Structure formats: C-alpha cells, structure tokens
Amino acid sequence: MARKTLLVGLAHPDDEVGAAGTICAQVARGDRVVVVWLTRGEMTEAFGPVSQAEVSRIREEHGRIAGEILGCETRFMDFADTFIESTAEAAHRVARLVAEVKPDAVLTWGDAWARGMRHPDHQASGRIFRDAITIARIAKAVQPQAPHREPAPVFTLRGSYSPLPAVVVDVEPHLDRIHELARFYFERIGFGNPEWIDTRLRAAAEPHGLRYAEVFDAWETRGGVVKTLLPASAEGLPGEPPHPSRPV
Template sequence: MCNLYLNVVTGKSIITAVKKTLLSIFAHSDDELAAIGTIANHAKRGDRIIMACMTPGTRTSFLDGTDEEKRAARTKQAEEVAKLVGAEARCLDFEDTAIYPSREASLKVAELIREIKPTIIITWNQLWATGPGHPDHRYTSVIVLDAVSYARFKIPEISLPPYREIISLYLAPGLPTSPFPLCYVDISTQEKLIRQFTSIYEKMYGPWQALNLKLASSAVNGFSLGCELAESFNVIQRGSSEAKYLD
C-alpha cells in the first residue's frame, strides 16, 4: 500500500497526533504541481503548509503585459492555489530566469527556514529535459539544499536564531536513477483537487498540457504500487520516523 504522507518508512500510513510543518519551495508559482497531491494530503491531515516560490515569474511566456502586471497575475494565482489547498503563500522575489546558486541566495532561503521552522521540506529535483529542466528549477534545488545547512549555523547576516532540528527533505519528482532512495505517496483521493489546481492556471494560461502529464505520470506511479494515483520523491534525509519497523 502506498503511504498517504511523507515521513513514513514504508507499509501502512501511520497518522500521528503531532502535527507537522511542511514547506514547499519551488522556483515558480505553478511548479508545486510536482507535489500538489502530497501537499494536499498533509493539509487535510491538519499540518501547517507554506507554499513558497523563489520568483514571481515575470518572464513567463504564458502571459502578456508588463512585469508588474505579470507579477500581480501570478501572485493572484499563488494565493488562489494556497487558499484551495489550505496553505500560506510566500514569494522570495528572486529575479526570474536569473536564479543561481550562491551563498547570498542560500542565506535568503535559510532565513525563511529559520522563520518557518519546518519539519518537512519539498523542493525540485535535478531535472534536465526541456520544460521541467528549467535552470531555475535545478538551481532552486541546489540553493535549498545549501540553505538547510546554513539555517543551522550561527551566521551574522541572519538575525533569527539558528534552527537546528533535522528537517525531512524530499526532491520532487522522484527519479529512479538518483543515488537517493525513492519513495511514493498515495494521492488517489486528490484527483479533484489536482483538476481544480490546474483550472486556476488555465484561467490565465489557456489550455495547459501539464494536467494530462500529471495524471498520466501519477497513474504510472500508482499502477506500480497498487493504488490509483501516486507521487514520487527522492529522500535526502528524514528528520524523524513515525514507524518502529521497516514493514
């Protein structure tokens, strides 16, 4: 059986009374489609959800207008999605198509981590195909991984105190070729929400092929695991386990 939540080793999902704080950090405000079913599972369980994007995405080819008009439109999209899921929306205001790993960039994300104090972080995996392999996506992954470490250190540029809890860290989508373990989450109950999610973007983008791709990939994952729909992740580290046994 697939797990309904992250942070479960394997086998049947175990619901805990201790609520989690899940922080998703993707490059652009529509990127969270990679993990939206899992994010919705956690929101339904009662976990606190923060959906952060690195940039307002003013270089998008889906929208016309000035940078400020695009910023306003995409901010509205992000807020609608957050309301749909039951999450908080945040934007770190990096320049679109100019995200690049640096100490300064990771410190900015580390400051957010110190503020939020997440127990779980989801971010982009290292993808290379055109579309998902947008450089902003890959570099966001690197920046976030470094930020998790910087959040633990005493660094004078960050006024908030270090956050030294071990964070469960997941990369989406999971890649079978990755050196990191692969895990799956059952999102079979979230198809309606996924369709609602994509409809928010289609109001501005027009028809969006991402919905078909999402449902197809989720069905493949689900078929392999004995459930209808599933999302995949590579596991960098787990901060805690809600199970005492492997199976």
C-alpha cells in the first residue's frame, strides 16, 4: 500500500477540530498528515490581558500538543491573525510549502455562509491554499524547491448550501481522539465543547446512514462515504492536461 500525504491548510490552531477524525483516519491508514496553520491565532482574548507575543507562544504549544493527540505533523507560518489576505504573494509563499510537502491531496477551508466558517481568515486561507496548489506546479515560482506536479485534489470543510459533491468520512473509530482534542481546547480556550462536537458529528452522519461523520466538499473527486480521504479517485471525471516536464 503506497503511503500518501495529506496537507491540511488552516488559519488558526483549533481549526483542525472540524477535521480531527479525518486526520486520525488518515494517520491510522499509515499515511503522512501535515497540518499547517497560517497564523498562531494570536488575537484571541482567551488568556486575558497578555501580549500577543505570549499568546503566540501559548498557541504554538497548543498546536504541538494537538499534533501529538492526532498523530500528525504540525507547522506554523507567520501570517497575522485577522489580517490574512488572498494575494498572489501569499499564494506564492504557500506554494513553496506545497512544493516541499508534495501532498497527494489538500484539505482546507472552502466557501461558506455561516458565522464562524465565514471568518475572513478562513475564507482567505482556503483561497490561498487552493491557489498555491497551482503555483506549486511552476518551477520558477517555487525554486529552489522542485515543482509539485502530481495530482493534489482539493477537499474543503463543507458549509451550508454547498452545491459541490459531499465526501463523508466515517469517523466513529476515532471518537476517543476527537473528544480528547475537543476537551483539550475547551479547557484552555473555551472552544470545542465535547457535547457540541458530538451533536455535530451525529447530525453530519445521519443523512448518510452513519453514527458519526465529518463531511467535506469534493472539488475534483467523487463524493460518497469513505473511510479516508486518500486514496482519492477521480475516475470518470474530466482532468487537466498533462504539464510538460520541460519547454516544448
């Protein structure tokens, strides 16, 4: 079984709560999962009147512990909390990371309409990661890294009213880890009430005949119920033309 790499690109530490079961499922398959947060979530008021530098330090530690709970790699970039903008410069910065990690798929924020999911940092970070996948294919944009030209289909956290196919991950086998992560954040920043998490997972699962599920938008692959996002099949769907390895 070929080992796959899933890149999870998010805005703030604790965003990964919405994909915790999916991350655990991919890790349990024996795959590599790299969670990247663009900011340190330093604008939170959860710690009272302390400096942003101290908040950043605390939240870096949170990210490290979250990675240990989920069994994945974690990284931070140095974008500013609440100031993320989807620009060409931002996409090029993240493209160099994509070229380094060489993911087989990217899970990130998508378009959303509900409060919380439509946080401007969430929306901007999703666009940045999605643009970066394309920029990472361009050698001159990511040098000295080698370009990443293998398929890297996009999955996004699913918002209300999404017209895209839904890919449904059965996360019941990973409930203990999901709840452990939720309790960790709930005790420290007041987000991730385990009862709310449980209700959310059940509601997502019910239409698909499951008990607990996380649901994402499939941008380039088929929807349906799966155990893991990878391997992902685009069989029967229109693809993109091959990228030449050198000028022709």
